[in-house]
Amino acid sequence: MEDLVANWAQNTHKRFHRMVEFLGALCREVVCDLRNWRRFRWxxxxxxxxxxxxKSVSIVLLICFLMGMVLALQAALQMRKFGTELFVADLVGFSILKELGPLMVAMIATGRAGSAFAAEIGTMKVNEEIAALTTMGVSPVRFLVVPKLFAMLIALPLLTVFGDAAGLLGGLFIGSTWLDLPVQAYWSRTMDVLSPMNLVLGLVKSCVFAVLVTFAGCWRGFESEPDAQGVGRSATDAVVMSILLIVVGDMLLTMFFAMFGY
Amino acid sequence: MSEPVIEVRDLTIGYDNRVIMQHLDFSVSRGEVFCIMGGSGCGKSTLMKHMIGLFRPMAGDIRLFGESIVSAPEEDKRRLMKRFGVTYQGGALFGSMTVAENVMLPLAEYTDLTESEQREVAEAKLKQVDLAGYGDYMPAELSGGMRKRAGMARALALDPELLFCDEPSAGLDPITSAGLDRLILRMREESGVTIVVVTHDLDSAFTIGEHVIMLDKEAKTIVAEGAPAELRDSSSNIWVREFLSRDGLKH
Amino acid sequence: MAKISNFRIGIFVLSALVLLAGMLYYLGLSDCFSRKAAVSTFFPESVQGLAVGAQVKYKGAQVGSVEKIVILPARKIIQVDMSVELDSFRNVDGSALFRDDEDFYRFLQKEIREGLRCRLEYAGITGLRFLDLDYFAASGEMPVKPEFAVKGFLLPSVPSALRDVVKSLNVSLERISRIQFEEISNNLVRNLDDLNKILASEDVRRTISHLSGMAVSMDQTAAVFTRVVTEDRLRVILDDLENSLSELRTLAAVVRNEAEKSDFSGTAASVRQAADAFSGLLREETPEIKAAVDAWIRTLDMFRELADNLNRDPASLIRGAK
Known part of the structure; x- marks a missing residue:
């Protein structure tokens, strides 16, 4: 039993050490590529x-539109009791822009990109491509992770914009049909209560989520066992780790923004 | 005997705390074709990965061109890596790039050549491995043997002094395998490169191998060292004689 | 690597950026381009529910938002800075009403004389509040200027409607609290106890039984009276009474004649003597006379009661009491 615990502790320590090392390498390579952008793998x-x-735009639009509808419906069921249906616009607007937009987009990205990153890098490990890169003196992190990171840093905020717009439209759709609110009134209410800062902070969140999803996906790929099952496990682990990191990151960011009154 | 390109001294290798091979002592002379042989799973490829600096040994030292690759700092290691090329079992070509781009990759990393110059070099290297005209193919469009040859072209892109080949004939039919053996010999003749081949294919070993070390899984060390025919005929180890003579009878 | 279309990537990025710019514009960046004037006000009351960004309305129409809320503990007041969009105010022809801030401030100065004030209002049941600029004070009534300098235009405030209600409620509650409910309650309980005791006493019970007896006697008397006094006899009595009255009238005329002829001085002395004698009699025979008077009063009372009964129910004279 003691051996098991000691073994576990040792493995955890080693894994944590490797993870920190990976993070350090990622930071270093990002800085290197920013300094020497001609080396960057555009x-x-x-x-x-x-x-x-x-390729994720359509799924993001659909899911966020439905999310906006669900939110509006749930809110309407409760608010109708008090005759405050117009406040559905507030609830949907704030929820989508500040939380659900970035969160849902990050979840979709986790499903699409996070697992794909892990599987891709895991397969490259099986095929000894990572070893080939290393022996060629090419940093696998720079070659494989940095382009993914920058792509995600661009893609996720842009997808979040689409997601936010779709979510607001979903709420508007329910507001104007189910609640019989005038479209103009709902829209004005939404625009009145929301501020550009809500949107910007949501985009900041999505940038952080992009880093987390890329980190989790690539890290699990590099940690993959060099066999087919290992690659499958690493893809699953990447999704689980990404979701965990996203939720924890979201909580910390929300607390951080709340400290400044947002 | 010429100066050793590789010196392995009292090397112990393994994963985590599990020892795979120990007390390994051998050296590879410049310009020779050196074969590492042994049964499946005895640790041949693992030994090669230690020699190219991918893994850190548990004990002992590995010196390439007189410098330790074990204790070298990252920069020195990178400099050492520039002097040797490696081909892997499956070719290890990057699936997202064309064959030519794969060959150009080391050139882009280490030279100041323009893209067109890099492409010219890549075409020449591909021609060298009999893959002229395949530059724009994606790796997935090539056969196993062609991939290995493309991998070899990439390994030769920087004109290395030392070439490591991991199981070059694995998974290939005898004709293709023999073709690769001829290619390796031609490389050595054309550029005088030192070649270390990890193989369990006796045909290859007897065709290209000048110096062979035999690794035994049970003994966890080198059980025989010398020319392949010499070992087959006069090794004191009966397992070595049987291993080499099973197919070696043909020779 | 799968083939990618640079055109599609370009469309994706471009459309997202356009959408982002549109959303930012509609969500409030357009405010950056609008002309605004800074206005401040002060509240001695609590501004609970008012937050930065809360709406500022002019007669119910939104014209701006709250920019800053500052606490001034030295004067126990809250300073609220707001920005008012000048383009919200228009001429009849649709052109801008104010050229610049100063123009707007002159307008406010004029309107303050007309009674324009700032008041905290509730925005529904949420507890959130907004600032309403409306005409609350009487025309011509000017606010007292604060003794300290104010940056920007100062618009005076009036207490919120709720504050008045709360104030009245507080006064009422204070007055109610002064009432000593416990003492009143104790007194009431004590009085009820006393009343119960009195009602339970022997005297009261006896009095009630006497009253019952009297009521029975009265009923019997009334029955006898009804039996005795018939209509014919009543007519005879009334006739006799009429005759007697005419005789009395005749007698009175005779007496008057005799009196005119008589000497009253002697008579007056005689009367005085008689009165003295009567007084002396009264003094000597007081208990008997008192008893007689009491009996007479009781009889009179009974007759008054009888008269009342007859008055209420005259038919009882003929058919007897019920």
Whole structure:
């Protein structure tokens, strides 16, 4: 039993050490690429931008629109009791812009990109491509992670804009049909209560989520066992780790923003 | 005997706390084709990965070109890596890049050549491995043997002094395998490169190997060292003789 | 690597940026381009529910928002700074009413004379509040200027409607609190106890039984009276009474004649003597006379009661009491 615990502690320590090392390498390579942008792998970045961004637009629009509708419906059921249906616009607006927009987009990105990153890097590990990179003196982090990170840093905030707009429209749809509120009144109310800062802080959140999803996906890929099952496990672990990091990050960011009154 | 390119001294390798091989002592001379042989799972590839600096040994030292790759700082390690090339079992080509781009990658990293110059070099290297005209193919469009040859072209891109080949004939038919053996010999003749081959294919070992070390999984160390034919005929280790003579009878 | 379309990526990025710019504009960046005037006000009351960003309305229409809320503990007041959008005010032809801040301030100065004030109002049941600029004070009534300098235009405030209600409520509650409910309650309980005791006493019980007896006697008397006094006999009595009255009238005329002829001085002396004698009699025979008078009063009372009964129910004279 003692051996098991000692083994576990040792493994955890080693894994944590490797994770910190990976984070350090990521920071270093990001700085290197920013300094020497000609070395940056633009084409890879565009590929991941298409994969995680452009190809996710439709699913983001659909899910966020439905999320806005669900939110509005749930809020309307409660607020009708008090005759405060117009406040549905407040609830939907704040929830979508400050929380659910960035969160839902990050979840979709986790499903699409996080697991794909882990599987891709895991498969490269199986095929010894990572080893090949290392022996060529090319940093795998710079070659594989940095383009993904920049692509996600661009794609997620842009997707969040789409998600926010779709969510607000979902709420508007329910407000104007289910609640019989005038479209103009609902829209004016939404625009009155929301501020550009709400939108900007949501985008800041989505940038942080982009870093977390990329980090979790790539880290689990590098940690993948060099076999088919190992790659599958790493993809699953990447999704779980991403969701955990996103939720924890969201809580910390919300607390941080709340300290400044937002 | 010429100066050793690789010196392995009292090396112990393994994963975590599990020892795979120990007390390894051998050296590789410049310009020779050196074979690391042994049964499946005995740790041949693991030894090679230690030699190219991917893994850190549990004990002992590995010196490449007179410098320790074990204790070298990152910068020195990178400099050392620039002097050798590695080909992997499956070719290890990057699936997101064309064959030519794969070959150009080390050039882009280490040279100041323009993109067109890099492409010219890549085409020449591909021609060297009999893959002229395949530059724009994606790796997925190539056969296993072609991928290995493309991997070799990439490993040779920087004209290394030392080439490591991990199981070059694994998974290939005998004709393709023999073709790769001929290619390795041609490389050595054309550029005088020192070649370390990890293989369990006796045909290859007898065709290209000048110096062989035999690793035994049970003994966890080198059980025989010398020329392949010599070992087959006069090794004191009966397992080595049987291992080499099973297919070696043909030779 | 799968083929990617740079055009599609471009469309994705471009449309997202356009959407972002549109959302930012509609969510409030447009405010950056609007002309605003700074106005301040002070509240001695609590501004609970008022927050930065709260609406500022002019006669119910939104014209701006609260920019800053500052506490001035030295004077126990809250300073509220607000920004008012000048373009919210228009001429009839739709053109801008104010050229600049100064123009707007002159307008406010004029309106303050007309009674324009700032008041805290509730924005529904949420507890949130907004500032309403409306005409609350009487025309011509000017506010007292604060003794300290104010940055920007100062618009005086009036207490919120709720504050008046709360104030009245407080006064009422204070007055109610002065009433000593406990003492009143104790007194009431004590009085009720006393009343119960009196009602339970022997005297009261006896009095009630006497009253019952009297009522029975009265009923019997009334029955006898009804039996005795018939209509014919009443007519005879009334006739006799009429005759007697005419005789009395005749007698009175005779007496008057005799009196005119008589000497009253002697008579007066005689009367005085008789009165003295009567007084002496009264003094000597007081208990008997008192008893007689009491009996007479009781009889009179009974007759008054009888008369009342007859008055209420005259038919009882003929058919007897019920």
């Amino acid at each position: 084409r890879d970045m565009l590929y991941y931008l298409a994969l995680c961004g452009q």
